[in-house]
Amino acid sequence: MPTPTVPATARPSAPTSALEMAEAFEDFMTAFEAFKETNDRRLADLERQRGSDPLTEEKLDRLNRSLDDQKRLIDGYLIKSQRPRLGFERGRTSVAGLEHKAAFDAYVRSGRDDGLHRLEEKALSVGSDPDGGYLVPDETETEIMRRLAEVSPIRAIADVRQVSSSVYKKPFSISGPAVGWVGETTDRTPTAAPTLDELSFPTMELYAMPAATATLLDDTAVNIDEWLAAEVETAFAEQEGSAFVAGDGNAKPRGFLDYDTIAESSWAWKKLGYVATGIDGAFPADTPSDILIDLVYTLKAGYRQNARWVMNRSTQGELRKLKDADDNYIWQPPATADAQAMLMNFPVVEAEDMPDIDSDTMAIAFGDFRRGYLIVDRLGVRVLRDPYSAKPYVLFYTTKRVGGGVQDFDAIKLLKFGES
Template sequence: MPATTVVTTTPGGTGDDVALAFERFLQSFEIFKQENDDKIRAIQRTMSEDVVTTEKIDRINQALDEQKALVDRLTLKGARPRLSLSPHYTSGAFLQHKAAFDGYMRRGETAGLHTLEQKALSINSDPDGGYLVPPETEAAVLRGVKEISPIRAIAGNRTVSASVYKKPFSITGPATGWVAETATRPETNSPTLAELTFPTMEIYAMPSATQSLLDDSAVNIDEWLAEEIQIAFASQEGAAFVNGDGNNKPKGFLDYTKVANGSWAWDKIGYVATGTDGAFDASHPSDDLIDFIYTLKSDYRANANWVMNRATQATIRKFKDADGNYLWQPPERADLSPTLMNYPIAESEDMPDIASDSFSVAFGDFGRGYLVVDRAGIRVLRDPFSAKPYVLFYTTKRVGGGVQDFDAIKLLKFGTS
């Protein structure tokens, strides 16, 4: 039936492809709402579920997820990195670096890059560790990773030159008060400061190319490299920002100590329980989400995002408010996120499925709550020997991450307490 038919043509990433896929996605959601409403009315009449209708809704729900995934893929294809030489990147030094890097990638010529990095007093310019990519290539990689990685897209971002970023943070804030114009100013208490440390860890990708591709002057090597490594970097980062243990990788927000929100304290992540083991409340599931939203302080809610995976969205998609309106709403455009109770959803497949005592939904201002730290510079080491006749490009960058404001992120626990 049309609602469960997923576009099967080869995606090309054109505007027409995106528009068609997005239109079918919206049509499927309308059919889903109609079928789910019919199911609810049937249950109210007979006090029992129709198995056929339930299976039908599940198929439509699955098709919605598949069609949204297709829309996402087409949108990303339409946003591939394009390296244009902006005025910032047209100086002699930048163009010289670009030309030298092209020679290194295509033919293995190192003299130009080695001389440039020695002039710039580059740290670790030893050729055994590779050479820095041109700045516009690095910028394209980071833009592409941000578009793909759901957590990086909503988190705070900082670029540093050192291997560790240290940030002082005020836990209590300075004492303040009202005073008359001519009255003596009493001494205020000092704020309580904590130092947060964000070490950067090395992440790598190793794309390969044939020598014929490298010899083809029509191929933009910078764009090729950016496309090849951004997906690999985004996948690894996305998993670490959610579940990373901080050992040679960033520390994910789910790896911190979690406490019931009523007992929240600095350096811990607060959570609210649904009261039902492994599920939402059976009779009023939307109440769990409403209560959950208001555990977050008002100054964080203005820029808050939901974080969950597609399976959790499929469950929530059936929920309505007291007026019969669906809480989950599709995006207004293909390049936007769906919303839940007017807050955008960041889809992260690294979030756990709903299960007993799982923390499957996060909500908060991740721009203030989670910090991604990039060390400036992406390095490439050309290896034409290990996998002949292919040329390998061992590409590394350093990235760290962790919670910087523990009050800005809350978790929903699918358990009784």
């Protein structure tokens, strides 16, 4: 039996005022101005060949951490402010939906499953699972998936499909048919057939096990659907984030960094192309921003329109220090609290499962992830109530099936911190 998460109590989310968010954003911008001033001093010392002052470096690192902390605070405020209370709108919920919600509520609170058992027998749902448990109401499943899209960085930018089977197979055209211009009476030669490949995306089981006290379950003022969605949100998001970046495809989705890589000049289908910095574990000393420009233009124009940078917090901290040939910082803070930071006019997505800058690591990805990476969700989130394994707490073994992998190998490019 998997290890349960920490028991929970009711955690109603307090509404976040616009004033709090505005103050947090103002603090973020103040910290960024201080960061630029300190970094300018460091660069001036290096230009005078005096070396970098350790106190300046320490202050720069402290300001860098402060920027990260302030941005996380703003993101948290934003998610809470946009999160509606889970519920059923009067006049828009079917009788079957209300019946399912009432039966699910009775099962979670008291363990009575006769209502859910009868509903699933009647529905013969494609989401039924021989391992046991019951499907959550559709509104609860929708809320869980919506929350995941808010806090899971790759899910927020990838292509997401729902399927009813355990494997999603997608044919893909590697090369289209031959085409050309002809005159009205000119002979037409037969065109070549397109080259097709089939990509397969199996779905794997992901679980979370929130725990509740009897007091929480007996409290009728607590919205059980909302509580469950909030409890599994973080656990699912953390596991998904790791798998979508670096998962090996063994009982988990396959991350884009798990695929074979090849120098962009020799790019081939089913491999991700990369550009090397030319320096082992670092940016080039002279005009380091040029290598990022090279990476941008390895991507075809059709992909660049919706491209994004993906990197972790540490890498983003290093990029904040870089300037272009015109002495402008290439990393720009978000223009508003609900916007993203920009790097060379492309949004930056922070994914903590990306590797740090080190010898031969692929620490930065750039591309159109909506076209490049596919996430497959099998219909149905299931809950199995367990009042016995961790008395006096009640565990809720919550599962969903999800898969993922690269669907267009030309849509994502990598920056390798190595010589070649």
